[in-house]
Amino acid sequence: MSVIKAVLFDLDDTLWPIVPVIRRAENILFEWLRQNVPGVASRISIDGMRARRQALMDTDPVYQIDLRALRHVVLLEAFNEAGEDVRLVEEAMEVFSRARNEVTLFPDVVPALGRMRPKLALASVSNGVADLEAIGIAHLFDASIAAYSFGRAKPDAAIFHAACDALKIRPAEAIYVGDDPLLDVVGAQKAGLRAVWMNRHELGPSRTLPEHVRPDAICGDLIELERWIGH
Structure with missing residues (x-):
């Protein structure tokens, strides 16, 4: 040997x-959405975003590899559906990433x-x-x-x-x-x-x-x- x-x-x-980290990061992100893009927060929930991510993972193997891209595309969909400025998606991702690394x-x-x-x-x-x-x-x-x-x-x-x-x-x-x-x-x-x-x-x-x-x-x-x- x-x-x-x-x-x-x-x-x-x-x-x-990891579970408490992700829960906290998602709560921090959702509070940021509520304060900065309420149109998004009023149309989708944490559970709703989680379900959408799971659906994408089940159908597109790309998202089984790149979890950041998965979270990004679900946020982008939510911003587009709410008619909000999609340029804020990157800021939202940064809010989540900071909390996810704590x-x-x-x-x-x-x-x-x-x-x-x-x-x-x-x-x-x-x-x-x-x-x-x-x-x-x-x-x-x-x-x-x-x-x-x-x-x-x-x-x-x-x-x-x-x-x-x-x-x-x-x-x-x-x-x-x-x-x-x-x-x-x-x-x-x-x-x-x-x-x-x-x-x-x-x-x-x-x-x-x-x-x-x-x-x-x-x-x-x-x-x-x-x-x-x-x-």
């Missing part, structure tokens, strides 16, 4: 909980990454649109690959291989750590990486592993991950 030289991380629900890291994240960094190459591979610079942890990673800019999304092997290429390692020399059994665990293993299922207890007891998914390890936090890597 190859020596581990790198650890690649998913972001949402692996390094921070995350609360799990308490083990920064200390554990700091301890790993001298010994291992670190990268992030995400289907989301988090900005590690804005969040303040970009300096802890040697590379960051996001589906919306790369053009392929997990579980496509290409996005895992792109991160390995950026770190100048072979897939067999990397571990991928993520919370989604199919996108993260199965996707990484099919790409030739070892995979750790991150099952954070803070996210509740309802998370289960499908019977056919066999991660190389299961960890509840990055401290457990460190122990497993060093065993």
Whole structure:
């Protein structure tokens, strides 16, 4: 078995909980719409925009890769239907993006990454649109690959291989750590990486592993991950 030289991380629900972040960001955006473009806010709700995004994702694979474009097109539709100035859509997107990057890291994240960094190459591979610079942890990673800019999304092997290429390692020399059994665990293993299922207890007891998914390890936090890597 190859020596581990790198650890690649998913972001949402692996390094921070994402549901409260998105809910807060959507509420902040809707309040901004209510104050600045009430014609839009009066015609569509948060749930309505969410349903429209889901419908587009179900019918157009482009929006499964680029979540920012998905949110943008739904806002653009709402502005057009309300007859509002579509130039304000970019401002609305910026309001959402700022709030979306105000995350609360799990308490083990920064200390554990700091301890790993001298010994291992670190990268992030995400289907989301988090900005590690804005969040303040970009300096802890040697590379960051996001589906919306790369053009392929997990579980496509290409996005895992792109991160390995950026770190100048072979897939067999990397571990991928993520919370989604199919996108993260199965996707990484099919790409030739070892995979750790991150099952954070803070996210509740309802998370289960499908019977056919066999991660190389299961960890509840990055401290457990460190122990497993060093065993």
